[in-house]
Amino acid sequence: MITRLADGLHALRWRSVYVTLAALLVVIAAAVLFTFLEVGQLSRANTEDAFVDLSIRSLEHVQVDIPWRDDITQVESSLVALQELTGAAVTAFSAAETAPTVDGDLSRPAAERAQGPEVRVALSGEIGSNWRRSQDGVSTLYIAIPLYDQDQLLGAIRFAYPVPQLDAFLERLLAYLAILLLLSSIAVCAILLAQSVRTGRRLQLLTDMVERITSGDLDARVLTIHRGEVSRLAASLNRMADRLQNQTRKRQREKDRLNTILRTMTDGVVLLNKRGEVRTMNPAAAHILGVPLRSSHKRSFVQVVKDYRIAALWNLCMETNEQQSEAIDLANDASVHVVITPFLKRRARGYLVIIRDLTQLRRLQTVRQDFVSNVSHELRTPLASLRALVETLRDGALDDPPAAIHFLDRMEVEVDTLTQMVQELMELSRIESGKVPLQRRPVAPIAVIAPAAERLRAQAERAGLDLNVEIDADLPLVMADEGRVQQVVTNLIHNAIKFTPAGGRIDVRAVQDGDAIRITVRDTGIGMSPEHLERVFERFYKTDRSRAIVGTGLGLSIARHLVQAHGGEIWAESVENEWSEFGFTLPLVDGAAEDAPQSVASTENTLGQSSGVMSDATDPIEERDSSPSGVDQPQEEVG
Secondary structure, three states: OHHHHHHHHHHHHHHHHHHHHHHHHHHHHHHHHHHHHHHHHHHHHHHHHHHHHHHHHHHHHOOOOOOOOOOOHHHHHHHHHHHHHHOOEEEEEEOOOOOOOEEOOOOOOHHHHOOOHHHHHHHOOOOEEEEEEOOOOOEEEEEEEEEEEOOEEEEEEEEEEEOHHHHHHHHHHHHHHHHHHHHHHHHHHHHHHHHHHHHHHHHHHHHHHHHHHHOOOOOOOOOOOOOOHHHHHHHHHHHHHHHHHHHHHHHHHHHHHHHHHHHHOOOEEEEEEOOOEEEEEOHHHHHHHOOOOHHHOOOEHHHHHOOHHHHHHHHHHHHHOOOEEEEEEOOOOOEEEEEEEEEOOHHHOEEEEEEEEOHHHHHHHHHHHHHHHHHHHHHHHHHHHHHHHHHHHHOOHHHOHHHHHHHHHHHHHHHHHHHHHHHHHHHHHHHHHOOOEOOOEEEOHHHHHHHHHHHHHHHHHHOOOEEEEEEOOOOOOEEEOHHHHHHHHHHHHHHHHHOOOOOOEEEEEEEEEOOEEEEEEEEOOOOOOHHHHOOOOOOOOOEHHHOOOOOOOOHHHHHHHHHHHOOOOEEEEEEOOOEEEEEEEEEEOOOHHHHOOOEHHHOOOOHHHHHOOOOOOOOOOOEOOOOOOOOOOOHHHOO
């Protein structure tokens, strides 16, 4: 292992030499190339300036007759004179498109007499020049001079100067620069190799030590023998390794303790840096806030909590630099107590967030308060009536036998009311706790609904109401506990009887609705306002209009739990002073019934969940009596 590591370091050191050497060679090559290009460009520019000056001076000595007509002899003789004077091939171009081109050397091929880019420039009124090679491969400079006659452009004279000596000069320059590049490269390689070998031996031990520490071996040390900078570096590395080893062991022990504490805490703990990013979060905090633990790291605290009240509390802590705390109800129905505390100073500043879950405690307190308040409220009326009747009898009503019998009958009614309330409370408690299993089996809807309606028909007739039952005998079977469903129907019909004035009508219907049977009880009674419909299925819920009617306010709450236990839904619709309709659904045998819960325990089986937002004993706004009990209703038919 150590040998392979040493070989790897050796190769790494040589790779660094290669990289440095390549970089230097690239720089030298770039410099050589730049020099060659610059010298070549400068030589071409000087040569071009000299030949342009020669061409202009030669035109001052030899006059060229342009444009010409049919006779071009005079022009040719002038071009020959210019050629003898400059040593260049000379060609005349007329500005007229119909005039032919005249060349002083008629033996040259036609391609040489064609107009080049320099001629087009000259015919536009400027001196044109162009470097290109002739057909025999010689570098040639072409210069075109425009000719004027009193500001009128007559044509252009082109000079072709062969410059073979320039090519020879550039070839020699390139050879010298290549030799310089080779010698520089050899010198650079020699210097780098010598330096690498000398420093590599001294740093190899230190490199091995650092690699061992990096790999986790904090016991790695290097022996210092020689003096100098490398020895001082080795001693410093040894001291650094000692401190690193001690600090690492100490931090690991502290980290283990902290992780153990955070994992076992039931309170949520979140550590934030000064920018508000989550650095640490324990599982309890992730559970309370309903966020994934791993994805919350290094995210903004505001993005993690997603609650403006907690974010505002944190902002207040940042502004005041003091501890802030507040009880907050989260969106997921959780009640928490949040405490945010700043810690440390300056660059290491951060915030500690403690989140204590108060949901269970709040729920238990609410359930206890609501239950005591509602039970006390419901017991107050019958107990007050009993006390008034007893006092009346004690004050002399016992001496009047007919009055005494009447008061005793009233007392019996109040006792029956209290007894019924206790029985329904016990029944509701058993349903919510799951101690009332449902005996579900396929049954026809008419076999469940019709008996309950017929049982209450006599009571409806005594109240002067028309009870109408419309059920198709061919409806598909439902999965239901026959006795419990009859209890629901009885409660709904009895409620309609109590709140429908004489001469009204009650319609009981059952129709198929998809994979369920929809059962409704509609009356022409006093109705309810829309704001009370949401709370009509709460226990003990009554309105001021229904307080004069005897009832416990538990019947609809029991009905709701029984319907939900069957996998159905229950609802209420009403128009005040016109009509009310209560309905529920039961799943078909081949429909959703197979996935429906099999006992009442599958519904909201906790006291706090079923209570909902129960009204307080002193609440002045309450809904209609949701109990099926009454003076004319036998107790065995309710609750």
